[in-house]
Amino acid sequence: MAYNILIIDDSFIVRSVLKKTLTLANVDVEDLFEADNGVEALEIMAGMSIDLIFTDINMPKMGGVELVQTMHKDSLIKDIPVVVISTEGSITRVNEMTKLGVQAYLRKPFTPEGIKKVVEDILGDKSCG
Amino acid sequence: MQYAIQISDMQVSGNSEDSLIIYSLGSCLGLSLWDKEKKLGGMIHCLLPLSKADTAKAKINPLVYVDTGLPLLLQSMFDMGATRANLEAKIAGCASVVNANSFKIGKRNEAVARKVLWKNNILIKGEQVGGSLARTFLLNINDGTTIINPRSEALSF
Amino acid sequence: MDDNYKTVLETVVDDVFTNMAFLFCDPIENNIDIHKYDGKAARMIFHGVVNGSMIAWLENSIIHEMTTNILGIDDDAKLSDAELEDALKELLNVLVGQFLVAAVGDKPIFDLSVPLILTSEKTNVDKLWNSSKSIKFMIDDRPLIINFHCERDNNDY
Numbered sequence: 285m286a287y288n289i290l291i292i293d294d295s296f297i298v299r300s301v302l303k304k305t306l307t308l309a310n311v312d313v314e315d316l317f318e319a320d321n322g323v324e325a326l327e328i329m330a331g332m333s334i335d336l337i338f339t340d341i342n343m344p345k346m347g348g349v350e351l352v353q354t355m356h357k358d359s360l361i362k363d364i365p366v367v368v369i370s371t372e373g374s375i376t377r378v379n380e381m382t383k384l385g386v387q388a389y390l391r392k393p394f395t396p397e398g399i400k401k402v403v404e405d406i407l408g409d410k411s412c413g
Numbered sequence: 414m415q416y417a418i419q420i421s422d423m424q425v426s427g428n429s430e431d432s433l434i435i436y437s438l439g440s441c442l443g444l445s446l447w448d449k450e451k452k453l454g455g456m457i458h459c460l461l462p463l464s465k466a467d468t469a470k471a472k473i474n475p476l477v478y479v480d481t482g483l484p485l486l487l488q489s490m491f492d493m494g495a496t497r498a499n500l501e502a503k504i505a506g507c508a509s510v511v512n513a514n515s516f517k518i519g520k521r522n523e524a525v526a527r528k529v530l531w532k533n534n535i536l537i538k539g540e541q542v543g544g545s546l547a548r549t550f551l552l553n554i555n556d557g558t559t560i561i562n563p564r565s566e567a568l569s570f
Numbered sequence: 571m572d573d574n575y576k577t578v579l580e581t582v583v584d585d586v587f588t589n590m591a592f593l594f595c596d597p598i599e600n601n602i603d604i605h606k607y608d609g610k611a612a613r614m615i616f617h618g619v620v621n622g623s624m625i626a627w628l629e630n631s632i633i634h635e636m637t638t639n640i641l642g643i644d645d646d647a648k649l650s651d652a653e654l655e656d657a658l659k660e661l662l663n664v665l666v667g668q669f670l671v672a673a674v675g676d677k678p679i680f681d682l683s684v685p686l687i688l689t690s691e692k693t694n695v696d697k698l699w700n701s702s703k704s705i706k707f708m709i710d711d712r713p714l715i716i717n718f719h720c721e722r723d724n725n726d727y
Contacts, residue, residue, distance in 0.1 A: 294684070295656055295659065295660045295663075296652070296653065296656045297637065297640055297641065297653070297656050297657045297660050298660060300641055301640060301641065301642075304534075304641070304642060305536070308534055308535070308536045309536060342663065342682045342684060343684070344684050370667070371663050371664045371666065371667025371668065371682075372667050372679075372680070372682070373667060373668070373670075373671035373676055374671070374676055374677065374678060374679045374680070375676040375677060376676075376677055376678070376679050377679050391667070391668075392590075392660075392663070392664045392667065393586060393589050393590035393664055395527070395537075396531065396536055397536055397537050397540075400536060462594075463594075465710070520588060521588065521594055524588045524589065524592050524594075525592065527592065528592035528639055531639075531642040532639075532642050532643065532644070534642070
């Protein structure tokens with residue numbers, strides 16, 4: 285099965301590292317979408333069926349917390365698995381995001397191996413070649 | 414046959430009956446590569462992270478340093494027919510077994526190994542690094558399995 | 571700068587550069603002619619149980635090396651100013667996040683600004699270098715400055 289994956293981060297560098305990791309991990313990607321912030325991400329989700337989301341928290345226009353809260357209220361997108369990748373290490377923040385259905389929370393700096401493991405945990409071992 | 418890799422040395426093999434082993438890895442880096450298609454393996458045992466610490470020494474033996482040694486191991490594997498996409502990399506050691514300085518050496522050995530692999534588009538498949546205990550690290554050429562401390566409390570990774 | 575914060579910040583800077591940029595920085599106390607070097611600075615503001623800001627000033631070639639390392643591309647790859655500035659901002663973002671948890675624990679939530687590049691007109695590198703709120707490092711022979719102040723400090727570097 286091939287997956288539609290959405291990467292949301294205002295840093296081009298972070299998006300590039302995530303894309304390279306998904307490629308090296310042989311994740312079966314159908315389409316890979318990128319957004320600078322939560323507003324752009326919601327626009328993409330309105331038009332495409334997404335299987336997995338990676339999102340930062342601290343972004344302009346709409347950050348990751350507001351994005352996840354908005355998704356939580358929308359029955360069409362609330363079940364999309366979300367992985368938060370953030371520099372924020374507050375356990376209070378992690379708990380808040382987990383309650384909203386976030387499946388994994390990785391702190392920056394992350395390793396590509398850590399990203400691969402999260403993808404396998406969420407999409408299954410066979411998602412990575 | 415089992416080949417012991419000494420400090421600042423490396424070995425590659427395509428013989429399915431071979432295994433490669435590093436004894437008593439402390440702050441040193443032990444790194445294994447295994448080509449899952451060709452069944453080729455290699456292992457390196459580096460002492461220090463960066464060759465710029467002593468460029469003359471690095472010229473005599475580049476395998477002392479991770480930044481000059483690891484590219485040589487990769488090249489040896491490619492020369493034997495291995496390909497990047499089929500390589501499985503595992504790292505071990507990089508511990509802090511003596512003092513604060515060795516902690517930095519171990520941490521830096523690990524970081525340079527990660528950098529070289531990342532720049533070569535290779536993800537790390539398994540790792541047993543850090544902590545304060547010395548490790549013995551074994552690679553079986555026939556199936557690419559790796560074991561820490563094979564003789565006592567063996568741990569596959 | 572508070573001595574406790576200084577110690578925490580030194581550790582965080584070392585960890586982040588090692589793990590994220592694969593670069594090793596060593597604190598320096600002696601003076602150098604900072605005007606010899608060209609660099610870029612970024613600034614980030616945080617609000618929470620502690621309010622303050624952090625500025626990271628890095629010599630240009632450090633930013634280039636760091637960016638190629640993070641991306642896992644060739645050392646001499648050509649990069650645009652936008653890419654280099656993006657990497658500097660991301661580094662600062664991670665420094666601030668790691669520092670706040672290390673300094674005040676993992677309970678409080680902080681409101682973090684988006685990191686911004688400071689224009690060269692607004693960056694008084696001399697003042698940054700000599701500020702008591704700065705800690706200074708060298709990567710090889712290249713300087714970097716991390717300037718930090720919190721609510722009890724004067725905002726003027």
